[in-house]
Amino acid sequence: MLLQGKSITKSFPGALALDAVDFNLLPGEVHALLGENGAGKSTLVKCLTGAYRRDAGAILLDNQPINPRSTLEAQDLGIGTVYQEVNLLPNLTVAENLYLGRQPRRLGLVSTRRMNAGAREILSGYGLQIDVSRELSSYSIAIQQIIAIARAVDLSGKVLILDEPTASLDATEVQMLFSIIRHLRDDGLGIIFISHFLDQVFEICDALTVLRNGRLVGTAKPADTSRLKLVNMMLGRSLEEEIHKEKDRTASVDPVQLQFKNFGRSGHIKAFDLDIRKREIVGVAGLLGSGRTEMAELLFGAVGHDSGEALAEGKPLRLTSPRAAVAQGFAFCPEDRKRDGIVADLSVRENIILALQGQRGWLRALSKSEQTAIADGYIARLDIRTPDCEKPVGQLSGGNQQKVILARWLATNPRFLILDEPTRGIDVGAHAEIIRFIEALCDEGMSLLVISSELEELVDYSQRVIVLRDRAHVAELTGDAITTSNIIRAIASDGHEDKVLAS
Amino acid sequence: MNPRYLPLLATIAIFILAYALCYSQYPNMLSTRVVGNLLTDNAYLGIAAIGMTFVILTGGIDLSIGSVIAFTGVFIAVLLANTSMHPLSVFALALLIATCFGGLMGGIIHTLEMPPFIVTLAGMFLARGMAFVLSTESIPITHDFYDTLQDVFFRVPGKGRLTLVGIIMIVTVIVGVVLAHRTRFGSYVYALGGGLPAAKLMGVPVARTTVCVYALSGFMAGLSGIVFSMYTSAGYSLAAVGVELDAIAAVVIGGTLLTGGSGFMIGTLIGVLIMGLIQTYIIFDGTLSSWWTKIVIGGLLFTFILLQRGLVWVTSRARI
Ligand SMILES: Nc1ncnc2c1ncn2[C@@H]1O[C@H](COP(=O)(O)OP(=O)(O)OP(=O)(O)O)[C@@H](O)[C@H]1O
Ligand SMILES: [Mg+2]
Numbered sequence: 171m172l173l174q175g176k177s178i179t180k181s182f183p184g185a186l187a188l189d190a191v192d193f194n195l196l197p198g199e200v201h202a203l204l205g206e207n208g209a210g211k212s213t214l215v216k217c218l219t220g221a222y223r224r225d226a227g228a229i230l231l232d233n234q235p236i237n238p239r240s241t242l243e244a245q246d247l248g249i250g251t252v253y254q255e256v257n258l259l260p261n262l263t264v265a266e267n268l269y270l271g272r273q274p275r276r277l278g279l280v281s282t283r284r285m286n287a288g289a290r291e292i293l294s295g296y297g298l299q300i301d302v303s304r305e306l307s308s309y310s311i312a313i314q315q316i317i318a319i320a321r322a323v324d325l326s327g328k329v330l331i332l333d334e335p336t337a338s339l340d341a342t343e344v345q346m347l348f349s350i351i352r353h354l355r356d357d358g359l360g361i362i363f364i365s366h367f368l369d370q371v372f373e374i375c376d377a378l379t380v381l382r383n384g385r386l387v388g389t390a391k392p393a394d395t396s397r398l399k400l401v402n403m404m405l406g407r408s409l410e411e412e413i414h415k416e417k418d419r420t421a422s423v424d425p426v427q428l429q430f431k432n433f434g435r436s437g438h439i440k441a442f443d444l445d446i447r448k449r450e451i452v453g454v455a456g457l458l459g460s461g462r463t464e465m466a467e468l469l470f471g472a473v474g475h476d477s478g479e480a481l482a483e484g485k486p487l488r489l490t491s492p493r494a495a496v497a498q499g500f501a502f503c504p505e506d507r508k509r510d511g512i513v514a515d516l517s518v519r520e521n522i523i524l525a526l527q528g529q530r531g532w533l534r535a536l537s538k539s540e541q542t543a544i545a546d547g548y549i550a551r552l553d554i555r556t557p558d559c560e561k562p563v564g565q566l567s568g569g570n571q572q573k574v575i576l577a578r579w580l581a582t583n584p585r586f587l588i589l590d591e592p593t594r595g596i597d598v599g600a601h602a603e604i605i606r607f608i609e610a611l612c613d614e615g616m617s618l619l620v621i622s623s624e625l626e627e628l629v630d631y632s633q634r635v636i637v638l639r640d641r642a643h644v645a646e647l648t649g650d651a652i653t654t655s656n657i658i659r660a661i662a663s664d665g666h667e668d669k670v671l672a673s
Numbered sequence: 674m675n676p677r678y679l680p681l682l683a684t685i686a687i688f689i690l691a692y693a694l695c696y697s698q699y700p701n702m703l704s705t706r707v708v709g710n711l712l713t714d715n716a717y718l719g720i721a722a723i724g725m726t727f728v729i730l731t732g733g734i735d736l737s738i739g740s741v742i743a744f745t746g747v748f749i750a751v752l753l754a755n756t757s758m759h760p761l762s763v764f765a766l767a768l769l770i771a772t773c774f775g776g777l778m779g780g781i782i783h784t785l786e787m788p789p790f791i792v793t794l795a796g797m798f799l800a801r802g803m804a805f806v807l808s809t810e811s812i813p814i815t816h817d818f819y820d821t822l823q824d825v826f827f828r829v830p831g832k833g834r835l836t837l838v839g840i841i842m843i844v845t846v847i848v849g850v851v852l853a854h855r856t857r858f859g860s861y862v863y864a865l866g867g868g869l870p871a872a873k874l875m876g877v878p879v880a881r882t883t884v885c886v887y888a889l890s891g892f893m894a895g896l897s898g899i900v901f902s903m904y905t906s907a908g909y910s911l912a913a914v915g916v917e918l919d920a921i922a923a924v925v926i927g928g929t930l931l932t933g934g935s936g937f938m939i940g941t942l943i944g945v946l947i948m949g950l951i952q953t954y955i956i957f958d959g960t961l962s963s964w965w966t967k968i969v970i971g972g973l974l975f976t977f978i979l980l981q982r983g984l985v986w987v988t989s990r991a992r993i
Binding site for chain 2: 241245251253257258259262266267270271278279
């Protein structure tokens with residue numbers, strides 16, 4: 171047995187996060203840790219690595235009891251971890267992040283040159299050729315995520331723990347990560363893998379452990395179980411076998427609500443034309459760095475456009491700032507909830523009404539009871555797991571924080587909602603519910619632009635899918651052409667062929 | 674170019690520009706004599722500001738240094754006057770006390786999770802009070818060794834003098850630069866400024882770093898107190914009032930972010946020199962009131978804070 175947790179217990183004020191949970195990790199094993207949002211997965215990981223002090227229980231590494239009191243001690247024991255929320259330090263350089271605490275030294279002084287060379291070498295193993303002497307914050311979330319993984323892998327002599335590492339990665343990067351994981355596994359490392367993507371779990375894992383409400387539900391081998399059984403174990407109920415209602419793919423007959431003509435910004439995203447109808451759900455697909463987030467920021471006025479114009483029902487729209495966009499009934503739920511999203515110290519209620527209050531202006535303040543009513547409504551509809559709406563958001567589990575942000579923008583009741591990776595980190599149970607909820611909103615007249623790396627999800631609800639590559643629109647799929655394979659083909663087809671078509 | 678060098682470059686540009694302006698009016702200002710005096714006159718501030726830079730890089734603040742400078746001065750003067758201890762052992766003792774005092778504040782800040790502002794504010798009153806307990810009068814220091822120290826200087830071509838005090842400051846800056854940019858301790862300091870939760874999860878020894886940073890600041894304040902006593906040949910409990918604020922100003926003008934995590938040691942030196950330059954200019958002019966120093970420094974501070982805000986905004990927009 172490589173790493174063993176014996177009846178680990180951890181309580182927070184008002185919540186028992188782990189109730190005597192046992193966990194066993196073998197060497198050369200990829201072990202999935204599964205459970206709903208708030209089940210206690212991240213808490214277990216933090217107890218095992220000394221980030222939290224456990225209330226009770228024992229931890230054994232190589233059958234020797236260990237008692238890491240800080241993550242540093244765990245690192246020294248050979249346990250490398252990518253935590254779910256905060257990963258790295260934005261103000262340090264990429265190389266410093268990779269080597270913090272173990273920088274190569276010469277004559278007692280840090281050798282920046284050797285450190286940078288080492289960092290470049292580490293990252294080239296992940297297909298990243300970037301300037302490692304720049305600050306981490308100058309890179310996108312996905313790149314930061316890869317850097318965090320690279321650091322943890324490099325630190326893990328015995329155990330590697332990955333808490334939702336694939337949330338901001340696209341398919342190619344996930345495959346790259348998996349080949350690295352397989353390699354480490356063959357070297358005899360034990361790997362704990364947390365994810366809400368069951369496909370990934372079945373693909374990579376040798377064993378799985380399911381938690382529910384802080385309790386151990388069971389352990390299984392992927393070969394002996396099925397997706398359905400697994401979901402039952404996680405939710406404690408069966409997810410109604412989705413009657414996959416054949417989506418009405420006939421082109422929407424609703425009037426065009428928004429028109430973007432030749433809209434673009436040089437260096438950011440190439441100018442594009444986009445019409446959005448009322449009640450329509452437009453999906454956006456593309457690899458990371460293909461300009462998905464840039465497109466969303468442009469539409470929302472977070473960065474100014476330098477060409478083209480926007481029209482609403484034929485009338486010109488001013489989209490010079492997010493404020494102007496919100497005033498026009500736009501809403502944007504951004505990808506990076508840590509940077510642009512939650513205010514960790516404010517309560518769930520305050521976080522949910524934040525955008526709505528901003529839209530109304532501070533003169534027309536919502537009364538406390540109105541606020542509570544709105545917050546409670548979304549807590550129920552999105553199944554946010556929190557004891558009450560006054561709990562600071564920072565104390566919710568990662569997936570529940572994501573739901574709070576979603577609620578914040580839904581509460582503004584927008585006519586055009588942009589969602590950037592809305593279901594990231596959200597468990598299977600809540601996932602379907604959220605999508606149904608969004609569809610219901612569209613039926614009431616809202617239009618929606620959804621950016622997602624999960625192609626099945628896009629295929630499931632989009633009436634139209636736009637494919638981006640190299641910061642330009644390269645394809646638009648409608649009707650029956652919307653299939654995962656078509657999207658993948660559009661993403662992958664090389665630019666050369668396109669030019670021929672275009673000329 | 675890497676945007677993190679921008680505040681530093683702005684500081685250097687302002688310094689060169691200011692010096693050029695002064696030179697165009699008073700060509701004498703480029704003499705080695707003026708430069709030497711600039712270093713000597715601002716040595717105590719420079720040393721204290723280097724310690725302050727470390728504290729500010731972690732996202733903290735140390736308001737106690739002015740009082741610690743005064744305390745050290747009085748402590749030395751009293752011991753030299755009333756005992757037969759050698760000044761060097763008195764210095765060692767003073768540095769030990771100042772370092773422990775700083776470390777203690779760091780320990781309190783970490784274990785009780787108190788804001789550094791409050792803890793060091795208390796430290797400021799405490800150190801000043803201790804100085805008063807030792808003596809309320811200004812005590813002159815008359816010791817042969819002090820005379821010897823004051824006579825140590827290098828002549829530089831053009832009648833300039835590089836005094837011992839100036840040399841100590843330059844050495845301090847060099848040590849500060851190496852410590853901040855070339856050691857693991859330095860990277861931990863920046864890590865704390867980047868965010869406590871992330872730093873903790875990445876295995877930064879938070880407790881040790883916090884204690885060390887405030888201890889270092891205390892040590893630097895003690896050293897600054899020694900230098901100040903050499904400079905003034907006296908110990909006075911009302912000396913160095915408000916030096917902590919001058920030090921903070923120098924750090925910020927030097928391009929260090931007040932919220933922590935970003936900045937350069939060498940910037941602080943230039944910040945100190947800019948402030949010294951303004952003073953020198955006012956002395957050269959002869960008609961201006963010394964309040965102009967404060968006004969210009971106020972303006973510069975404001976400019977730099979604006980610059981930093983703008984920079985943070987620009988870099989957070991420009992992601993690759
Ligand atoms: N710092 C904290 N203070 C108080 N309660 C907390 C804290 N951290 C977690 N909790 C609570 O502990 C429970 C388990 O949270 P945990 O983060 O382990 O969930 P999770 O399984 O990782 O969920 P997710 O899939 O959403 O990441 C939740 O109910 C959460 O509210
Ligand atoms: Mg979690």
